[in-house]
Amino acid sequence: MDPGEPVTSAPLADRLRVPSGPLFFPVTAYGPDGSLDLDTYRAHVRRGVEAGAAAVFAACGTGEFHALAPEEFEACVRAAVAETAGRVPVVAGAGYGTALAVRYARLAESAGADGLLAMPPYLVVAAQEGLLRHYREVAAATALPVIVYQRDNAVFTPETVVELARTEGIIGLKDGLGDLDLMQRTVSAVRTEVPGDFLYFNGLPTAEQTQLAYRALGVTLYSSAVFCFAPEIALAFHRALTTGDDTTVHRLLDGFYRPFVELRAQGRGYAVSLVKAGVRLRGLDVGEVRPPLHEPSEDHVKQLAQVIERGYALLEEDK
Numbered sequence: 633m634d635p636g637e638p639v640t641s642a643p644l645a646d647r648l649r650v651p652s653g654p655l656f657f658p659v660t661a662y663g664p665d666g667s668l669d670l671d672t673y674r675a676h677v678r679r680g681v682e683a684g685a686a687a688v689f690a691a692c693g694t695g696e697f698h699a700l701a702p703e704e705f706e707a708c709v710r711a712a713v714a715e716t717a718g719r720v721p722v723v724a725g726a727g728y729g730t731a732l733a734v735r736y737a738r739l740a741e742s743a744g745a746d747g748l749l750a751m752p753p754y755l756v757v758a759a760q761e762g763l764l765r766h767y768r769e770v771a772a773a774t775a776l777p778v779i780v781y782q783r784d785n786a787v788f789t790p791e792t793v794v795e796l797a798r799t800e801g802i803i804g805l806k807d808g809l810g811d812l813d814l815m816q817r818t819v820s821a822v823r824t825e826v827p828g829d830f831l832y833f834n835g836l837p838t839a840e841q842t843q844l845a846y847r848a849l850g851v852t853l854y855s856s857a858v859f860c861f862a863p864e865i866a867l868a869f870h871r872a873l874t875t876g877d878d879t880t881v882h883r884l885l886d887g888f889y890r891p892f893v894e895l896r897a898q899g900r901g902y903a904v905s906l907v908k909a910g911v912r913l914r915g916l917d918v919g920e921v922r923p924p925l926h927e928p929s930e931d932h933v934k935q936l937a938q939v940i941e942r943g944y945a946l947l948e949e950d951k
């Protein structure tokens with residue numbers, strides 16, 4: 633992004649509705665001793681914004697929200713806000729039980745974030761009534777707009793999403809579940825019951841892989857972790873998708889995203905640790921993932937390097 637580009641204070645939903653580039657979910661950088669490395673984190677965020685990210689989702693799933701102490705979380709959000717300097721919005725993760733989610737929301741607010749991605753509540757599998765109450769209490773406790781993240785133990789009926797969409801401060805749903813029938817019924821129910829501009833995000837791991845299907849349901853927004861280590865590929869995909877260039881979309885899906893997703897399926901937690909390995913391979917030492925995640929095997933990192941190389945070769949073919 634051009635540093636001279638104007639800063640906007642438009643509401644978050646307006647800034648996200650038709651993004652000019654991928655939604656960037658940066659990894660969190662640690663030094664060799666495992667402590668937070670804010671300088672490297674800032675460099676990672678800076679490179680992403682300069683490469684054309686339309687928003688920064690700091691300390692979310694890819695950013696190891698689960699592994700950060702509250703003060704580290706606040707420092708990351710503050711660093712992302714400073715690096716973006718208003719050019720693109722910063723959305724911060726918030727999670728655990730209601731009391732802690734509210735605390736994270738307030739930390740994010742004081743650090744200058746523009747919005748929140750509300751993670752599933754910690755540990756318990758709750759009924760719809762309790763889930764609804766949890767997200768309503770989080771939204772009521774902050775002035776920041778909230779995007780609710782559906783995955784794992786936070787799966788909503790269409791009726792619950794209708795209630796979420798009616799809740800002051802809740803602006804969207806990010807889906808990390810991948811149940812297309814449920815998603816279609818959800819989009820349809822909200823369209824019927826709460827006419828307006830509720831936002832939907834495809835938030836599956838490596839969301840580009842499923843974005844053609846999600847787009848057909850009316851879900852035009854998607855998150856990108858690939859943007860962390862291969863911004864040019866993620867941008868080319870985003871551009872091809874928004875301009876209807878199906879040839880490029882298919883070429884990138886077949887030659888890059890499918891092999892990447894197949895490699896990602898080789899290890900638990902690779903949706904994060906392989907992305908982090910990718911950032912290191914591309915020259916920025918963001919350190920290793922924190923437990924309980926683990927590093928990909930040497931062989932998998934070698935294969936990742938080949939997948940990245942092939943992906944970049946596809947971009948050359950396009951020229």
Ligand SMILES: O=C([O-])C(=O)C[C@H](O)[C@@H](O)C(=O)[O-]
Nearest residue numbers: 692693694837838839855857
């Ligand atoms: O919270 C997160 O970091 C995500 O779930 C987003 C990721 O970007 C995911 O969609 C991906 O792997 O592309």
